Amino acid sequence: MRLIAGTLCLCAALVCLVAAPAAAGDNPFPLFKKAIPEEYHGDLPRPSGISFAYSKMTDTVTISDFAVALGGQPLPPGAVVVNTADHDTNTYMARFDTWVLPFVNVYGFAATINGAAQNVPVTVNPIPGLPAIPVPSTITLDFNGHLYGVGATVAGGYKKFFASYDINREWVTLNILSNDTSAVAQSVRAGIRTNYQGNLMAFYAGAFHLELGDEPLTGAGIFPAVPSASFSLKAQPTDGWNTILGANIGISSRLSVIVEAGFGARKQFTVMPGVRF
Numbered sequence: 001m002r003l004i005a006g007t008l009c010l011c012a013a014l015v016c017l018v019a020a021p022a023a024a025g026d027n028p029f030p031l032f033k034k035a036i037p038e039e040y041h042g043d044l045p046r047p048s049g050i051s052f053a054y055s056k057m058t059d060t061v062t063i064s065d066f067a068v069a070l071g072g073q074p075l076p077p078g079a080v081v082v083n084t085a086d087h088d089t090n091t092y093m094a095r096f097d098t099w100v101l102p103f104v105n106v107y108g109f110a111a112t113i114n115g116a117a118q119n120v121p122v123t124v125n126p127i128p129g130l131p132a133i134p135v136p137s138t139i140t141l142d143f144n145g146h147l148y149g150v151g152a153t154v155a156g157g158y159k160k161f162f163a164s165y166d167i168n169r170e171w172v173t174l175n176i177l178s179n180d181t182s183a184v185a186q187s188v189r190a191g192i193r194t195n196y197q198g199n200l201m202a203f204y205a206g207a208f209h210l211e212l213g214d215e216p217l218t219g220a221g222i223f224p225a226v227p228s229a230s231f232s233l234k235a236q237p238t239d240g241w242n243t244i245l246g247a248n249i250g251i252s253s254r255l256s257v258i259v260e261a262g263f264g265a266r267k268q269f270t271v272m273p274g275v276r277f
Contacts (some may be wrong), residue, residue: 030099045200046254048098051274053111053258055091059266060084061235065216068223069230081123081132082139084238089115091147095272105153113172114144118228145174151185162202163190178222182213187244199250208244208262210237239265246270 029047061084068080090113097107118141123132151168166187173180191204211236220230246260254276262268 013178027044030102032101045099046276048096049274049276051095051097051258052271053091053093053095053270053272055093055268055270057089057091057266057268058086058264059089059210059268060086060238061212062238064234064236066233067231070226071228072230078125078132081125082120082233085117085120085235087115087117089113093272095274103154103156105155106151107153107168108148108150109168109170110146110148112144112146113174115142117143139222141176143174143176145172149173157193160192160194161190162193162204164188177217177219179215179218181215183219184211185209189244189246196250199252200248201250202248204246204248206244206246207241208266208268209241210266212236213241237266242266242268244268 005118027047063082063085066080066082067077091111092113093109093111095107095109097105099105118138120141122139124133124135125132134266147170149168151166153166154165155164158161166189167184169182169184171180171182177253186209187206189204189206191202191206192199193202194232213235216232216234218230218232221227222231223229242262242264244260244262246258248256248258248267250256256274256276258270258272258274260268260270260272
């Protein structure tokens with residue numbers, strides 16, 4: 001929560017910096033907006049915005065290079081095998097963005113996260129060369145932490161049609177890991193825009209891609225019955241891409257709500273209200 005509070009303070013400071021010239025009718029963003037024909041100025045969103053989001057994701061990761069140590073002594077490779085893990089993750093995010101160019105939006109965000117890794121099958125092979133032995137029960141591991149990141153969106157359109165590409169990089173800290181990790185998220189969207197009672201709305205379809213950092217993840221406590229056991233592993237989503245459908249619903253020229261759902265091996269749901277100025 002302290003991370004979110006700090007982000008909100010930063011957002012407030014940025015609001016003061018950007019909104020002050022806006023009040024005088026001289027907001028510099030987006031740059032080069034005067035190059036856009038006057039008849040299209042009404043299609044431009046207000047330059048800056050603050051938004052808050054709740055997102056829920058259900059996904060499966062593939063685990064590789066799994067290793068276990070007891071009391072600091074590593075077990076032989078393959079003595080304990082973990083190949084996959086399902087997880088349900090909740091994210092609560094604050095975000096600040098600005099259209100620095102009519103077609104380029106940059107943003108920063110911070111979030112708290114919590115969830116659980118579930119259905120983690122474990123097999124042991126105490127004697128190399130003999131068949132592995134499945135552990136009767138799977139592991140369920142609760143986690144929490146925070147993340148922060150930066151990103152950019154490139155967007156363009158023709159008449160009522162539009163398309164965009166978004167990429168962001170985030171850094172994640174979890175209580176079950178002794179080191180931080182990173183991730184890169186990308187998405188493409190295409191759809192139509194419409195005007196309803198003077199408010200702009202957009203409906204779109206696209207695809208979302210998530211890639212975790214390739215650095216080894218280390219920690220302890222993954223085996224509740226053996227608290228002295230530490231581990232290291234690498235993890236990646238089993239399916240990198242999934243389909244997304246969404247809508248950006250304009251309530252007024254300043255207020256909007258984005259609702260987005262993901263389908264496929266990775267399922268996700270996001271609702272993000274925001275205010276622009």
